[in-house]
Amino acid sequence: MLLELNDEQLRVLRRALEARARDMHLRLGSEPGDEGFQREATLATQLLRLVEVLERQVGYRAWSIGDIESLPEADEN
Numbered sequence: 001m002l003l004e005l006n007d008e009q010l011r012v013l014r015r016a017l018e019a020r021a022r023d024m025h026l027r028l029g030s031e032p033g034d035e036g037f038q039r040e041a042t043l044a045t046q047l048l049r050l051v052e053v054l055e056r057q058v059g060y061r062a063w064s065i066g067d068i069e070s071l072p073e074a075d076e077n
Helices: 007-030 035-057
Strands: none
Touching: 007 035
């Protein structure tokens, strides 16, 4: 499957995935044992990581869940 996104859509997708993954992991912390929900939380986190990689490839500094610093850019030498 091919999904074409412009810059703004990519940023919005990352923010939405961050919020969803964060909420799901918080819920799992208080309600463990739901295997279907746990699989969905894992998938949301994997998708978030893929979007972060795409952002880095196009020059954005992606933020990780819970991190207070952005990821380093490849050319910071």
